[in-house]
Amino acid sequence: MEKRTILNSKHLEITLRRLASQLKENHQDFTNTVLIGLQPKGIFVLERIKEILEADLNQELTCGQLDITFYRDDFRRREQPLIPSVTNIDFIIEDKKVVLIDDVLYTGRSIRSGLEALLAFGRPKQVELMILVDRQFERHLPIQADYIGKTVNTLTSQVVLVEWKQNEGQDQVYLVNQEDKNG
Amino acid sequence: MDNLSVDHLIGIKDLTKQDIELIFKTADSFKQVINRPIKKVPSLRDITIANLFFENSTRTRLSFELAEKRLSADTVNFSAASSSVKKGETLIDTVNNILAMKVDLVVMRHPNPGAAKFLSERIDARVVNAGDGTHEHPTQALLDAYSIREKHGEDFKGKKVVIVGDISHSRVALSNIFCLQKLGAEVMVCGPTTLIPKHINTLGVKVEHNLRKALEWCDVANMLRIQLERQEIKYFPSLREYTMLYGLDKALLDSLDKEITVMHPGPINRGVEISSDVADSEQSIILQQVENGVAIRMAVIYLLAAKINRS
Numbered sequence: 001m002e003k004r005t006i007l008n009s010k011h012l013e014i015t016l017r018r019l020a021s022q023l024k025e026n027h028q029d030f031t032n033t034v035l036i037g038l039q040p041k042g043i044f045v046l047e048r049i050k051e052i053l054e055a056d057l058n059q060e061l062t063c064g065q066l067d068i069t070f071y072r073d074d075f076r077r078r079e080q081p082l083i084p085s086v087t088n089i090d091f092i093i094e095d096k097k098v099v100l101i102d103d104v105l106y107t108g109r110s111i112r113s114g115l116e117a118l119l120a121f122g123r124p125k126q127v128e129l130m131i132l133v134d135r136q137f138e139r140h141l142p143i144q145a146d147y148i149g150k151t152v153n154t155l156t157s158q159v160v161l162v163e164w165k166q167n168e169g170q171d172q173v174y175l176v177n178q179e180d181k182n183g
Numbered sequence: 184m185d186n187l188s189v190d191h192l193i194g195i196k197d198l199t200k201q202d203i204e205l206i207f208k209t210a211d212s213f214k215q216v217i218n219r220p221i222k223k224v225p226s227l228r229d230i231t232i233a234n235l236f237f238e239n240s241t242r243t244r245l246s247f248e249l250a251e252k253r254l255s256a257d258t259v260n261f262s263a264a265s266s267s268v269k270k271g272e273t274l275i276d277t278v279n280n281i282l283a284m285k286v287d288l289v290v291m292r293h294p295n296p297g298a299a300k301f302l303s304e305r306i307d308a309r310v311v312n313a314g315d316g317t318h319e320h321p322t323q324a325l326l327d328a329y330s331i332r333e334k335h336g337e338d339f340k341g342k343k344v345v346i347v348g349d350i351s352h353s354r355v356a357l358s359n360i361f362c363l364q365k366l367g368a369e370v371m372v373c374g375p376t377t378l379i380p381k382h383i384n385t386l387g388v389k390v391e392h393n394l395r396k397a398l399e400w401c402d403v404a405n406m407l408r409i410q411l412e413r414q415e416i417k418y419f420p421s422l423r424e425y426t427m428l429y430g431l432d433k434a435l436l437d438s439l440d441k442e443i444t445v446m447h448p449g450p451i452n453r454g455v456e457i458s459s460d461v462a463d464s465e466q467s468i469i470l471q472q473v474e475n476g477v478a479i480r481m482a483v484i485y486l487l488a489a490k491i492n493r494s
Contacts, residue, residue: 070216070224070254076491080185083205084212120221 006133006152006160007173015149016045019130020052022147023099030061032125033097038114039067039085042102044164045132049101064089066100071113087117094122099147103162105131108143133160133173187486191303191310194319195361203365207329209482210475217253217477227256230488233281235291236313237263237274237298242449242473243313243323247290250480256488259286274298275305282306287491288484291315296354309487317352317413323448324358326479328366330472331403334444339366345397347373347429348407348456351380352414355448356407360386373397374429377418394429398439405446406431406457422455432458436466444468 007015027033030053037046043065050063069084100114111129118127131145135154154160154175162173187202195203216224232251236244244260251258261281278289288309291299296318303310314320328339335342344363350356350372363370364387371389372379379390391397398404409425419425431445445457445467453459462469 067212069212070226070485072226075226076229076489078489083185083208087212087215116225120216120219120223122220 002177004175005172006175007150009165009171012171012173015132016048017052019132019147019149020049020056023049023130024053024056026128027097027099030057030059032095033099034062034064034091034093035099035101036064036066036089036093036118038100038102038110039065039069039087041104041162042100044162044167045103045130046101049130062091064091066114066117068110068113068117071117073109073113089121092122093118093124095125096122097126097128098124099128099130101130103131104133104135104160105129105143105145105148106135106138106160108139108141111143112141132162135160186490190487190490191299191312192321192483192487193299193303193310193312195321195324195358195365196319198321198362198365200365200367203325203328203362206325206479206482206486207332209486210329210478213253213481213485214475214478216481217474223253223255225255226485227251227254227488230254230287230491231257231259231285232288232290232484233259233261233286234313235261235278235281235289235293237291237293238314239264240292240313242476243292243320246473246476247311247313247322247480250477250484251290253477254481254485254488256288256484259284274302278302278306282308288488290484309491311483311487314354316354317357318354319358319361320354320448321358321362322476322480322483323355324362325483326472326476327355327359327405327446327448328362329479330446330468330475331363331368331444333471333475334468335402339363339368342368342403343371343401344368344403344405345371345373345391345401346405346407347394347397347431349378349409349414349418350374350383350407351378351418352410353407355405359405360388364388371397371400375419375425394431395435398431398435398443401443403444403446404431405448407448408450408452408456426455430454430456430458431461433460433464436461436464442466446472448472 037043050061065088067085067087069082128146130147132149134148134151136151157178158175159178165171188199189197290311290313292313293315296316298315299310299312346356360370371391373391447469451462
């Protein structure tokens with residue numbers, strides 16, 4: 001299996017710290033800011049960013065998890081229905097600055113669904129997007145991220161996989177061919 | 184396995200345990216949705232659903248309609264009382280006419296057992312049985328079991344449920360028996376001999392004619408209504424006598440040495456099968472059942488609609 005590492009564990013840590021710093025630069029004390037991770041994989045990025053920022057600022061941040069299953073645009077176009085994950089937003093997002101967080105930005109369709117799902121919780125003042133890996137030139141929709149960990153050029157036949165030490169044993173981001181992933 | 188094994192929901196008898204668990208898991212998410220400020224998701228935006236009610240219903244019909252609207256489906260409603268059925272149209276003709284208007288899914292309640300199956304074999308749309316005569320009422324059984332799961336935990340093994348009342352004429356009883364047994368619970372039926380079907384033993388349920396003994400055995404009691412509209416002859420001397428022997432009142436409930444959960448599929452006949460103070464007590468989960476009904480029906484419709492081919 002051909003596997004190309006995009007970010008190794010050390011590099012990933014540096015990237016996450018840079019993203020956290022950029023957030024801090026724009027949101028300062030986070031009084032009116034909430035961080036929302038997209039289910040299922042964005043929440044791992046959120047957890048790490050939260051960990052770094054909370055240690056740094058010495059305060060608790062308002063964070064939530066958003067599931068987009070019922071807002072996707074490929075319902076009835078898939079072989080198998082998607083099983084929803086948990087949505088956990090127990091705060092009002094009305095007039096808040098929201099930072100949506102996901103691991104990989106590819107076609108932009110998940111983010112579009114995420115924006116729609118988000119509006120069920122109120123009208124935010126502003127929504128920004130943080131992405132760990134941006135697959136450039138692959139967008140189906142006019143959606144761009146405000147905070148980008150790493151930009152990569154990929155083929156449609158390739159998949160970006162993000163692994164975390166608590167799940168797969170080590171932190172890393174790598175690129176594989178679609179058939180290798182399925183096979 | 185991430186898909187239902189069936190294309191229509193005719194009865195619980197056709198479902199696997201995995202199907203039921205998938206419906207519950209999906210309903211968990213929908214329950215979150217209906218407790219949000221905006222209680223609606225856009226999943227079924229391009230689906231049209233016809234609600235065909237050939238028999239009276241308030242709760243089930245409202246619950247289905249609400250579920251469909253919260254999934255953003257378009258709905259059309261039909262009730263036999265105000266339709267051409269009164270002019271002599273057959274079921275299949277009525278339905279074909281509605282389908283000619285491009286309906287993707289049909290929710291039907293009908294007084295004849297087997298009507299939903301008959302329909303599903305003849306039309307090109309998904310069918311959800313909302314009660315067919317004395318046969319099955321699958322979504323009611325699912326929401327009952329879901330409410331038990333919410334109160335007593337996910338594992339049904341060893342849970343004891345007694346269904347009290349008119350078992351012979353109840354589609355709720357039959358669907359509940361199938362559903363609870365598939366999930367691993369033990370089921371008992373309780374009622375006067377005349378209202379217990381003769382061959383009920385073949386379903387593997389316990390039979391008890393003494394309400395107190397049944398309640399002492401169970402963790403959950405599901406009290407059913409006497410289906411007077413389906414009883415062509417008298418099955419017991421008087422309602423008063425039925426209430427004395429099979430009505431659940433607070434004195435009886437409090438005299439038990441454990442706290443049991445009380446359920447009722449509605450409509451309640453207060454003072455007949457259940458007294459007002461029991462229906463409104465802490466142990467009753469009747470209103471939770473109604474709330475869960477919407478989530479369960481959203482899950483069923485969502486999962487069946489996912490199988491409708493777009494092309």
